[in-house]
Amino acid sequence: NAGVTQTPKFRVLKTGQSMTLLCAQDMNHEYMYWYRQDPGMGLRLIHYSVGEGTTAKGEVPDGYNVSRLKKQNFLLGLESAAPSQTSVYFCASSSQTGWNEQFFGPGTRLTVL
Amino acid sequence: KNQVEQSPQSLIILEGKNCTLQCNYTVSPFSNLRWYKQDTGRGPVSLTIMTFSENTKSNGRYTATLDADTKQSSLHITASQLSDSASYICVVGGYGGATNKLIFGTGTLLAVQP
Numbered sequence: 001n002a003g004v005t006q007t008p009k010f011r012v013l014k015t016g017q018s019m020t021l022l023c024a025q026d027m028n029h030e031y032m033y034w035y036r037q038d039p040g041m042g043l044r045l046i047h048y049s050v051g052e053g054t055t056a057k058g059e060v061p062d063g064y065n066v067s068r069l070k071k072q073n074f075l076l077g078l079e080s081a082a083p084s085q086t087s088v089y090f091c092a093s094s095s096q097t098g099w100n101e102q103f104f105g106p107g108t109r110l111t112v113l
Numbered sequence: 114k115n116q117v118e119q120s121p122q123s124l125i126i127l128e129g130k131n132c133t134l135q136c137n138y139t140v141s142p143f144s145n146l147r148w149y150k151q152d153t154g155r156g157p158v159s160l161t162i163m164t165f166s167e168n169t170k171s172n173g174r175y176t177a178t179l180d181a182d183t184k185q186s187s188l189h190i191t192a193s194q195l196s197d198s199a200s201y202i203c204v205v206g207g208y209g210g211a212t213n214k215l216i217f218g219t220g221t222l223l224a225v226q227p
Contacts, residue, residue: 004156040219041219042117042202042216042218042219043157043217044217045215090156092156101147101159101162102159102215104156104157104158105156106154106155106156107154107155
């Protein structure tokens with residue numbers, strides 16, 4: 001099993017450009033999450049999904065959109081990138097909420113110039 | 114305000130030595146506490162998960178303790194190895210919907226030197 005994979009690993013964008021980050025999991029998990037990690041700060045939840053076809057806002061959703069058309073995939077979109085969105089983005093999945101652990105992907109390092 | 118504070122920010126130890134990392138939290142209500150290990154350039158990996166009724170949990174050379182009364186947790190690493198060099202993140206879960214309202218600490222950066 002590959003676990004949680006993310007594409008791409010690195011990306012550089014210019015202000016105003018758009019892009020989509022792809023997350024895929026092969027563990028048949030219901031829940032999927034997108035986080036961002038910035039220096040000196042803990043991971044912050046952007047959006048999450050509790051099942052195919054569902055999405056919800058997290059702590060810092062502004063400037064991002066998500067879609068969960070298939071259970072195994074969770075896409076994060078930036079419609080008009082801003083320098084403040086320079087960050088490392090992590091996708092995670094879990095089988096259910098409560099105590100079950102979240103499995104994280106390797107991350108995507110995004111730089112917006 | 115819900116917060117998770119970790120100390121120290123960074124730590125250097127010699128291979129084979131033990132160390133203890135600290136986590137204080139003000140998250141309320143509280144349901145569980147997790148420790149994650151994050152290698153440089155990688156995603157976090159779960160080490161332990163404890164509910165409010167558990168005082169200690171081990172995973173190999175890693176032992177986490179929890180005092181829900183004082184809202185403190187510690188992660189003890191025994192006989193450190195070079196591969197233990199990483200950031201260790203304390204995460205506290207409250208109650209509230211599908212996300213369990215996880216609050217992440219900023220991590221303790223551990224460097225194990227030969």
